[in-house]
Amino acid sequence: MKLMVLLLSALFFLPLNALAQTSNTQILLVYENTRFKNNLIEEMKSLLENGGITVTVAQHSRRGVKVSDAEDYDAIFVTNSGVNSEIRPWIIKWIETINNDNVLLHTTQTRSWEPEIDGVTSASNNSEVPALAQDYVKRLKDLFHQSLKEENTDDEEVAEEEYITDSDTSEN
Numbered sequence: 001m002k003l004m005v006l007l008l009s010a011l012f013f014l015p016l017n018a019l020a021q022t023s024n025t026q027i028l029l030v031y032e033n034t035r036f037k038n039n040l041i042e043e044m045k046s047l048l049e050n051g052g053i054t055v056t057v058a059q060h061s062r063r064g065v066k067v068s069d070a071e072d073y074d075a076i077f078v079t080n081s082g083v084n085s086e087i088r089p090w091i092i093k094w095i096e097t098i099n100n101d102n103v104l105l106h107t108t109q110t111r112s113w114e115p116e117i118d119g120v121t122s123a124s125n126n127s128e129v130p131a132l133a134q135d136y137v138k139r140l141k142d143l144f145h146q147s148l149k150e151e152n153t154d155d156e157e158v159a160e161e162e163y164i165t166d167s168d169t170s171e172n
Contacts, residue, residue, distance in 0.1 A: 026054045027140060028073040032081050032088075033059055036124035040079060040106075043133035048140075064090045070098035075144040077136060080107040102143045104136065 027048055031037040045055045058067045060078075070076060076098075080091050087107055095103060106120050120139065122132055 024054070025052075025074050025144065026056065026072065027144075028067065028070065028076045029055060029057045030060055030065055030067065030076065030078045031057070032061065032079065034081060034124070036126055036129070037079050037081070039126055039129045040133055040136075043129050044077065044137055047133055047137045051137075060088070060090060060094075062088075062090060065094040067094075070094075070100050073100060073102075074147075075102040075104070075140045076100055077104050077106065077140055080105060102140075102147050104139055104143060106136065 029041050029044060031041045041057060045057060048055045056067075056073070058065065060066075060080075078091060078095070080088050087105070091105075095105070104120065106122065120136065122128065
């Protein structure tokens with residue numbers, strides 16, 4: 001009995017971060033090498049890792065995005081330096097080819113291409129990095145959690161259909 005009380009006490013006082021670190025959540029952060037984006041990605045990486053999330057960071061350039069396993073990530077954040085309010089062509093191409101719907105694109109205002117993904121904009125102001133990083137991390141987590149809810153709903157619907165099918169066949 002004392003052992004059980006001790007174990008329950010230990011679990012009660014464990015920080016939530018320790019529990020979160022058992023998670024297998026993986027986030028990909030993709031950025032273009034600028035001072036503002038370096039600072040933003042470092043801040044986001046720190047926030048995510050402190051929350052027990054595994055983070056991979058990759059750069060992009062006119063040679064493209066060198067990430068081949070984008071579908072393996074629970075969510076992806078891409079920061080893009082838009083020229084003339086356009087998303088970089090290699091970013092458009094990469095996003096269109098990856099098999100991952102949990103993408104948050106950070107860019108300037110777009111004129112000609114409406115992403116079929118979530119998008120956010122901001123000025124490149126280094127003094128705003130901490131607040132922006134917190135906002136974008138929250139949005140990434142919301143994207144991931146929303147997709148989990150949708151997957152669970154889909155699983156429940158399939159299980160219900162299987163139950164109905166099984167019930168129908170067992171009555172005959």
